[in-house]
Amino acid sequence: MSDTPPSEVTVTINGDEFEARPGEMLIAAADRAGVHIPRFCYHERMSSVGMCRMCLVDIDTGRGP
Template identity: 75%
Template sequence: MSEQSVEITVNGKTVSAKPGEMVIAAAERAGDFIPRFCYHPRMSSVGMCRQCLVEIDTGRGPMLQPSCMVPVSPGMTVDTESETTKRAQEGILELLLANHPLDCPVCDKGGECPLQDQAFSHGPGESRYIEEKRHYEKPIEISSLIMLDR
């Protein structure tokens, strides 16, 4: 290990990371994909969607933390596949879909939608919500140059 790297453990594998690198980037380089919506490597992290929650143990016990907001630290242990992590990611996705119209078959983005992809791969499988979803007119002409598509 060089002085310019930090060793962490991701799902039982030792990973060498750059100091200050976010956990999500280090895990991805190690081959572990962490679902996300708001993270992009070329933009500053905001941690708004919470879809990238993982269990991180820095010596004080494992805690759910957004992997896009936590920089690596020496000896850190990250678990992206624990039952707690999976339940948290399913819960976040269920909340995101609570008012989603779920009209994927007729949506313009059907088949190319990150929300649809993650719902299939990381979602709970079924919703506990039975209430009527919000339905919006598509699209609404605000002016001759602007269309609002909700």
């Protein structure tokens, strides 16, 4: 096993697999893949606000319940 982090990770959105960069916000990776996640307060030029919760997503890490 290598100690170097992967250059990309695979994410699944609505059953379709896409590549994301480690540390990248899921909403940004979805935008790059052409998948629209509804949002009110997110903009790539602003810091994260996260107040409206419209872009809330379910993340399954596979690490248990």
